[in-house]
Amino acid sequence: MSTLRFSAIVEASKRLPVMEEAPKGQPSDYYGKYVFNRKQMAKYLSRDTIKVIVDAIDEGITLPREIAEHVAAGMKMWAMEMGASHYTHWFQPLTDGTAEKHDSFIDYVDAPGGDIIEKFSGKLLAQQEPDASSFPSGGIRNTFEARGYTAWDPSSPAFIVDDTLCIPTVFISYTGEALDYKTPLLKALSAVDKAAVEVCRLFDPKVNKVYSYLGWEQEYFLVDQALYDARPDLNLTGRTLMGHESAKNQQLEDHYFGSIPPRVAAFMREVEFEAYKYGIPLKTRHNEVAPNQFELAPVFGETNLSIDQNLLVMSLMHRLAAKHHFRLVLHEKPFAGVNGSGKHNNWSLGTDT
DSSP states (O other), X not given: OTTHHHHHHHHHHTOOOOOOOOOSSOHHHHXXXXXXXXXHHHHHSOHHHHHHHHHHHHHTOOOOHHHHHHHHHHHHHHHHHTTOOEEEEEBOBTTTSOBOOOEESEEEOSSTTOOEEEOOOHHHHHEEOOBOTTSOOTTSSOTTOOBEEEEEOTTSOOEEETTEEXXXXXXXXXXXXXXXXXXXXHHHHHHHHHHHHHHHTTTOTTOOOEEEEEEEOEEEEEEEHHHHHTOHHHHHHSSOOSOOOOSOOSTTOOSTTOOOXXXXXXXXXXXXXXXXXXXXXXXXXXXXXXXTEEEEEEOOEEHHHHHHHHHHHHHHHHHHHHHTTEEEEOOSSOSTXXXXXXXXXXXXXXEOO
């Protein structure tokens, strides 16, 4: 144990950047490749169906059952052409992360022999019934009440991770209480829209909708895998609980906006490559104030979609950090004596005129 940290330092010092080849073409050529966005809808859905979806998103109304069937058929066709074999309702329980349960597209054919087909209906797209008893609820429901519902959020497009079609959803109890972070957000956005439209119409009667926009900034620490594994507190809690400050922290203020280390730059590039494929417009990357602290930020977008994209980016960063022999630390205050990591944002409202 006395030499473990010295060995970890030696191992970390020998690592070279893991260079990932850039996708062919410009970012605009593969931007949104893994997302069932309006560009993909135009290929797999009829114009009438797309119009109903867009109207439902803009006006917050429920989609008719027959439209959900059309969307499910087109979404399944696209997903299977992209190599997907499963689907999941992707939601945000009160755990500071995301949750998902993967189901295969296969189903039995009602015929002798027990053959199977690939099937995905509008009912499966619109609603699922996961066990809600083991998710935190803030004490608003009894733990033996298992039934919960996930319901499709059409305002945030579905996307593919590996072999799974991920469908953004809300998560509520069978009595209607919110068990997630998305449901209160959508209610808040609707309330802001309603109140702001009334104010805006005092100046411009043509205003029919007010949109909320969010530009988030994600700060994070990168720690070499060997050094991370030498710290039980980091492994167990995602932050340090003991130890001594390093010989050099941020006193000289020379890390902020400094030259990005080659290993970190390689990691950042691959994160950007993957983010663009998911339609996430990452714009900025730089060193932050504390040693081994960095930041990335996208172009601002509609609030609900931006939050989903932030959750997806954090997941991508965790996965890619391991490939580059790093461990990603997102705790807001993982180290004493240096800056913590914030997720500050720029927020604004805009009208449809």
